[in-house]
Amino acid sequence: MIPFSTEDKNQSFDDTSELKRPFNFSYDLSAVGQVKGTISTQDQIVEFHLHNNTNPLIDLLKGMINLVFEPSHIWGEDNISWVDWYEEEGGIKWVLSTEDGLLVRIKIIRYEDFFDESTGKLVLDTALNLLDFYYVVVHRLDILIKKEGLLNYEQKWQKDEFPFTYFLLLKKHLIEKGHWISTKERLGPLSDEIDFLLT
Numbered sequence: 001m002i003p004f005s006t007e008d009k010n011q012s013f014d015d016t017s018e019l020k021r022p023f024n025f026s027y028d029l030s031a032v033g034q035v036k037g038t039i040s041t042q043d044q045i046v047e048f049h050l051h052n053n054t055n056p057l058i059d060l061l062k063g064m065i066n067l068v069f070e071p072s073h074i075w076g077e078d079n080i081s082w083v084d085w086y087e088e089e090g091g092i093k094w095v096l097s098t099e100d101g102l103l104v105r106i107k108i109i110r111y112e113d114f115f116d117e118s119t120g121k122l123v124l125d126t127a128l129n130l131l132d133f134y135y136v137v138v139h140r141l142d143i144l145i146k147k148e149g150l151l152n153y154e155q156k157w158q159k160d161e162f163p164f165t166y167f168l169l170l171k172k173h174l175i176e177k178g179h180w181i182s183t184k185e186r187l188g189p190l191s192d193e194i195d196f197l198l199t
Contacts, residue, residue, distance in 0.1 A: 022041065023106075024039075024136065025040075025136050027144060029144075029156045029157065033158045033159065034051055034052070035157075036050075041124065044124040045124075046092060046108050046123050046124050052159040054084075055163075057141070057162070058166060059083045059085070061170060062081075062163075063083040063096055064134060065166055065169055066081050067130070068173060069169075071101055073099055073101060074101075078097070081095075089113075090114060092123075095107040095109065102129065103128070103130060104127065105125075106125070106126050106128070106133065107124065108124035109121065109122055132179075134179075138167065138171050138174060142171065142183050145167070148189065149190040149192070149193055150164065150190065
């Protein structure tokens with residue numbers, strides 16, 4: 001167990017073993033303008049292959065931000081984010097919802113044709129601690145951007161910049177909640193970019 005100490009000495013957070021329902025997320029630039037990855041739980045796995053005709057990262061991070069920074073469940077309303085990820089044929093829809101801001105329900109629906117709802121099939125359905133889920137996603141992106149750097153990311157993705165503002169908002173939220181363990185990923189091009197910024 002790797003505890004993360006916060007100002008509250010009674011709080012600790014374990015990178016993986018504290019997840020009551022393990023959730024995994026991978027997201028890798030596989031070729032110019034393409035990304036491959038997986039979304040998985042103990043017994044459910046969803047693979048995706050996305051192209052830069054849309055901006056999947058910004059859509060996902062905005063959806064995650066909406067759940068915590070626009071907490072409509074407080075006013076007795078549904079707190080749900082829908083995120084569409086388009087593939088060459090069909091794609092997947094994330095449905096993220098929370099009733100209390102503590103537990104998040106995650107549904108993934110795969111569509112053979114996004115314009116025909118009858119082709120939709122539920123391929124993942126799980127619920128886990130909201131901060132655990134956010135940590136898994138943001139931690140993976142933290143490793144990605146430290147490895148690739150902002151400029152390399154844009155050159156490889158060849159369309160949109162890395163959604164740095166949304167990423168930092170979520171990372172800051174996790175740190176403030178005592179739910180963050182620093183990645184051991186060595187800074188690559190991002191280190192040089194920070195030096196350029198500070199020069």
